[in-house]
Amino acid sequence: MTEADVKQLIITIVAPLVADPEAIRIETKRDTRFLNFNLTVAKDDVGRVIGKHGRIAQALRTLVYSVRLDDKSLRARLNIVDD
DSSP states (O other): HHHHHHHHHHHHHGGGGOGGGGEEEEEEEEEEEEEEEEEEEOOHHHHHHHHHHGHHHHHHHHHHHHHSSSSSSOEEEEEEEEO
């Protein structure tokens, strides 16, 4: 999968969970081992994305982490940014 495919996957999963899907932002940042996808949603929607006891967030991270990128030396990782 490409970086754009992973972004679209995250948006497709998160959009139905939030009240304001227009506020979804995903920034990517590379480091030596990971391609980090930093997810930002509206302040009121952070709890919806994290879920009770972090279950939704953990499920999202598991899905994203299981993705195989075209660059096989990198793994995908999802970070939920709470400002």
